[in-house]
Amino acid sequence: MQQNKPLHNQIPKRNQLYRKVLIKLTLETSKMYHIEEMRTRLTLNEQSLSNVHTTDFPGSYSGYNDAWDSRKFISNFRVKIISIDDKEMQFDMIGIDASIANAFRRILIAEVPTMAIEKVFLYNNTSVIQDEVLAHRLGLIPLDVDARLFEFRQTDDLEGTAEDTLDLELNIKCTKNPSAPKDATDPNVMYKHHKVFSGDIVWIPKGNQSDVSCVKPVHDDILIAKLRPGHEIDVKMQAVKGLGRDHAKFSPVATASYRLLPEIKLLSKITGDDVKELQSCFSPGVIGIKQNDQCEEEAYVVSARMDTCSREVFRHPNLKDKVKLSKVKDHFIYSVESAVGLAPNVLVSESIKILMTKCRSFLRELDNAQDKEMDTQ
Template identity: 40%
Template sequence: MPKVSALDMPDVPMGQLPEHLQLQRTRVVCKADAPIHTEAIQYSGAYASMGVDNSLQLESFCNNFKIEVIRLTEDEIEFDMIGIDASLANAFRRILIAEVPTMAIEKVLMVNNTSVIADEVLAHRLGLIPLNADPSLFEYLSENDSPNERNTIVYKLDVSCKKGGPRMTVKSDQLKWLPSGSELEMTPPNQSAKPKSYTSFSCSQDSMPEFSKKPLGVKHEDIIIAKLGPGQAIELEAHAVKGIGKVHAKWSPVSTAWYRMLPEVVLLKDIKGDDAEKLVKKCPVNVFDIEDLGNGEKKAVVSKPRACTLCRECIRGVNEELVELRRVKDHFIFTIESAGALPPEVLFTEAVKILEDKCDRVISDLS
């Protein structure tokens, strides 16, 4: 950036930036071919000659940062994060995808499978079914631990299609929770040894207070697992454990988590008459509207800038000098779609806690 002295701009008071520099500092301008001013200006003394401190101040961040919830449903939340850097917004996105734990089927004990789906493919399909289980109530299962009521959920699937009958669709609601643990027995190493179960539950999970009110079933009961023809059958036992998305995608708690900068659409000049009508028709998401000025005069106005998808149709051709598309650098529209295991608002809260723990570890290592 070229050095600019405040003496060269007597009409700009000390402590304030001229309009063009403030635009570069706070906005990404989207031209017809490519965006400009995309880099964040991090150097604290970038505007020192004009009396502006560009350093990050904790007090200023606390005063300016805020979150506004725009939309909240059972499986999705959209909210605005205002006053943060893109790196921090991206940190939340990555944590949501890869580091917030959930429960998922990890081990499948196949007793009988005469369907057309191979054992390993069937096990993979079962692992992707969202489970209605709170991961905070469970512990991680390490290599040295035995499966117990605190780290494992056991499900059973036993279905068959009668010979001579119609084809049968196997859905996720046919997975039955076994609160007392595995019903299968391991093959003993020698005939004199007593057979053992694959799990070591000391008590039934449905007798524990945290599980008695809410059965540990599946989140969606209409997920198709397989289709059986006459005479085919599936009998298996599935063991679910706690994990995170960076190990395998089946533990990722979100179907997607994404963000975008807040759109800002600016009309540089009044657009009236037929030009206004053409501008409104160019936008596929109805960002613009027509305002009636009276006496048969009309002009274009920006009615829904938030809906802008940056298709750039409005700035192509003759309109490039009339309309300017911008993005606010410190204002992010964040969307979280839960896979079903946890509500979307809880997912973001858990991501904040994980980032806080990371920061505490760094501070502890530095000190």
């Protein structure tokens, strides 16, 4: 006992010290890990989301260097195009702050100019559709034209020029089909031109417009009005360049939006019956099943990308604590659907150009302000 006593006293002391260091070290690493987690991931909890905000500026966390580093940014920033065709495009934008990513979305919706019918001159409309409603419907028809070739029209200009206005015409009259059988009840058989489609709109080139482009509605099968024999629509239209901010008809995208890349972490091994249950909690293809070392079925995450974040797993008490759902804060899965003639990639690059112009003009303003300040001093 006596021999043991000093030992007993010493060892704990040393141990304590050792433990302190160890705790400090683990604290440090776990803190780092935690901060990293907070910086880059938002967590989907059962009732709410946490860490949704961007902390991508210096001084957000003590002991963490968040200073802007353009080299770091360049090395991190990536754009990956997932799929693209002339109507729709999906791409990943990785390593950028939400505000910038959102700026592109906002610009795409509201600030990329397009051409749309703005003025409707009604010469005759004997259909059941009211003049204003007809004009409204015509306005919403997307036109297949590159708005970059045109200028904005002056507000006081009523005529328009070849540089800023497209002239269109819709002239249609419904008649009885003389060759229809007498007992026909189908309006398609009984009448001619009883449906007015966007394809019936005719472009009248103005000046040298026909050399530059060819204008027609993007879709030929948009139903504008239904007619009956004797009804007639005779309108002339002017399409001008405009911004989605002013009216939704000028918005070039059906939708432009993004979502964050989901991330699923299995906190513990999930085996046995739970595997199938887990699989059913996510979109197909998210959770895979593999044979593990113990020859059991074990669940693993194949790809969280497809998950719709329905959080179904939280409804299963046995699985709830074994899964962590989060999203990568700087990984934006963009999807842009073009509504007008331009391809979505063109629209995106347009939006980037617009943002750049804005930045440039902002910088210019700043310079001017600085100059002015200098002048006054």
